[in-house]
Each structure stands twice: as structure tokens, then as C-alpha cells.
Amino acid sequence: MLLAFGILMTLIGGAFIVAIILYVSNSDTEPALHFTYRNASGQTSDRIVRDWHQNGDYIIGFCCEANAERTFRLDRVIAWQMGSERHVLLPEKESGAG
Numbered sequence: 001m002l003l004a005f006g007i008l009m010t011l012i013g014g015a016f017i018v019a020i021i022l023y024v025s026n027s028d029t030e031p032a033l034h035f036t037y038r039n040a041s042g043q044t045s046d047r048i049v050r051d052w053h054q055n056g057d058y059i060i061g062f063c064c065e066a067n068a069e070r071t072f073r074l075d076r077v078i079a080w081q082m083g084s085e086r087h088v089l090l091p092e093k094e095s096g097a098g
Contacts, residue, residue: 031084033080034047035077048065054088059072074088
């Protein structure tokens with residue numbers, strides 16, 4: 001969690017008022033996504049993705065496992081953990097027309 005703080009001193013009515021201001025980076029206010037992912041080779045892994053955004057059927061963000069920015073296809077997510085799916089616009093599943 002990235003935190004920063006500042007100190008504000010001001011003179012009000014002959015008294016100094018000191019305020020400590022705490023800043024939380026925007027990336028920490030966005031929920032991290034937790035999911036199990038199957039890559040193109042069929043290997044599965046658990047992923048935590050921060051600082052993410054959705055672009056159509058893809059999630060792009062900082063993958064904590066890879067320690068780098070990665071792109072994930074939503075149709076390869078095999079399980080969402082900790083309610084992460086609430087934050088993503090999931091593609092509609094195709095109904096079997098027959």
C-alpha cells in the first residue's frame with residue numbers, strides 16, 4: 001500500500017494549527033482482481049492484478065506474480081476469488097443454439 005503524508009501549518013486566530021494529511025494512491029483505492037487463469041498452453045495459475053483497466057474482453061494491469069504489466073483474456077479466467085468478478089464487465093456466455 002502506497003501512502004504519503006504532508007504537514008500543513010497555518011495561523012488561525014493567533015494559534016498555529018498543524019494538520020497531518022494522509023494521501024492514499026489511487027491505485028490502492030481500486031480493488032485488486034484475484035483470479036485463476038488458464039493461459040494459451042493450458043497452464044493454470046493464481047493471479048492478483050492491480051492498477052487494472054478493462055478493454056473489451058481483456059483485463060490489462062500490473063500482475064503481482066509476473067511483477068510486470070500483463071494482459072488477460074476474460075474467457076481464460078476459470079475462477080474469480082474474493083468477489084473480483086463484481087468489478088469486471090463479464091462477456092455474455094453464448095447460449096447453445098440448436
